Amino acid sequence: MTLPPLPDEAIVIKAHVDDWRAAVREAGRALVRSGSTRSEYADRMIAVIEEFGAYVVIAPGLALAHARPGPDVRREGLAVVTLAEPVPFGHPHNDPVRVVVGLAVSNAEEHVASVARLANAFNDSGIVGRMARAETADELRALLGFDGAAEAEA
Amino acid sequence: MKIIAVCGLGIGTSAILKVNAERALDRLGLTANVDASDLAGIATAAADAQVILTSSELADAVRAAIGRSFAEIVEVSNYFDVEEIGAKLETSLG
Numbered sequence: 001m002t003l004p005p006l007p008d009e010a011i012v013i014k015a016h017v018d019d020w021r022a023a024v025r026e027a028g029r030a031l032v033r034s035g036s037t038r039s040e041y042a043d044r045m046i047a048v049i050e051e052f053g054a055y056v057v058i059a060p061g062l063a064l065a066h067a068r069p070g071p072d073v074r075r076e077g078l079a080v081v082t083l084a085e086p087v088p089f090g091h092p093h094n095d096p097v098r099v100v101v102g103l104a105v106s107n108a109e110e111h112v113a114s115v116a117r118l119a120n121a122f123n124d125s126g127i128v129g130r131m132a133r134a135e136t137a138d139e140l141r142a143l144l145g146f147d148g149a150a151e152a153e154a
Numbered sequence: 155m156k157i158i159a160v161c162g163l164g165i166g167t168s169a170i171l172k173v174n175a176e177r178a179l180d181r182l183g184l185t186a187n188v189d190a191s192d193l194a195g196i197a198t199a200a201a202d203a204q205v206i207l208t209s210s211e212l213a214d215a216v217r218a219a220i221g222r223s224f225a226e227i228v229e230v231s232n233y234f235d236v237e238e239i240g241a242k243l244e245t246s247l248g
Contacts, residue, residue, distance in 0.1 A: 052162035052193070055211035058170060058233035066166045092210055093231040108165045112190075115169040122234045123174075 003114050003121075004078040004103075006146060010034035011137040014084040020054075020097065021046055024065045026081045027102030036077020037104045041067060045102065049089070057091035061128040066103040076111065077104045080140055082132050098132040121145045155186040155247075158199050158225070160208040160216055164192025170233045171207050178240035184247065193219055200225045205246055207239070 010030045017023045028042020044067035049056055057063045079102035086096035101118070105111035121127065121144045134140045157179075159171035168190035175188045191199035193212065196219045200206055203225045208216050210229040217227060228242045 048162055052215070053211040055162060055209035056167060057211075058167050058209070059235070060232060064166055064170075066163070068163050068165065103166055105165060111165055112169045115166060116173045119170045119173045119234065122170075123236065125235070 003117050003144065003146070004036070004076045005034075006078050006080065006137075006141055006144065007034050008137045010036070010077065010079040010102075011140055012079075012081040013134065013137070013140070015081055016084045017087060020049070020063075020087050020089040023063070023081065023083060023087055023097065023100050024049070024102075027065050027079045027100045030079035030081060031077050031102050031104050034077055034079065036073065036075055036079075038072040038074070040072040041070070041104055044068070044070065044072065054089040054091040054095075057089045057094040057097055059122065059128060060094045061086070061096070061098040061132065062094070062122070063089055063097045063100045064103060065100055066105070069105050069107050073104045073106050076106055076114070078102070078114075080131070080144075082134065082140075099128050117145070155184075155205075156203040157186050157188045157205045157207060157243075158196065158203045159188060159190045160193060160196050160199075160206055160212065161190075162193055162212065164190055164195065167209070167233060168192070171230065171239075174233060174236050174239055175207055175243065178236045178243055181236070182240055182244055184243075196220055197223075205243065207243075209233075 161168035
């Protein structure tokens with residue numbers, strides 16, 4: 001089970017954003033930079049939250065921004081954006097959000113395995129805080145269980 | 155026994171919920187089939203389920219979507235907190 005690659009282009013550390021939409025857009029831009037999605041995907045991630053509410057805030061301080069597979073997804077991809085100042089997404093228990101993980105999948109099947117691995121990485125309750133404090137892309141990759149630079153570039 | 159993990163799209167968050175519900179059941183020594191579903195498919199998926207796991211954010215939408223089902227809706231705040239999921243499952247399966 002492997003996560004999608006997480007190259008430097010897909011990581012933004014301590015971004016300054018005004019609101020949750022800007023935070024999700026930041027993740028959308030990171031997915032575009034890494035070649036995973038086209039720019040329209042960010043709009044679809046925002047639309048999911050507008051339609052269903054802030055359920056994507058799946059743990060205290062952590063949002064998993066994503067949308068359905070679609071023509072704007074070139075290949076499966078992962079992005080991580082940490083926020084300099086936390087922003088509320090409107091979740092009753094898990095606000096404010098300090099870390100946004102962006103996820104794009106090209107089909108639902110290939111995806112369950114990588115999500116399971118993401119679940120493993122986040123099983124440690126202190127990880128969101130440590131990610132929010134991370135200063136480098138390598139630090140973030142290490143927290144998520146990437147073995148090293150080779151895997152990040154794969 | 156059948157448990158359904160529900161999120162808006164049926165990809166991503168429900169998959170995480172499914173993985174951690176399986177872990178929680180394992181710790182409790184219980185066995186159940188845990189499936190993931192999206193909101194659109196929940197009525198069909200929940201027809202023969204005992205428990206529906208979802209975010210507190212989606213619980214009302216799930217309630218509206220399942221109509222007359224006997225499944226109990228369990229609201230999870232932290233999808234990564236296997237202890238929270240386990241305690242809530244234990245209560246509802248009690």
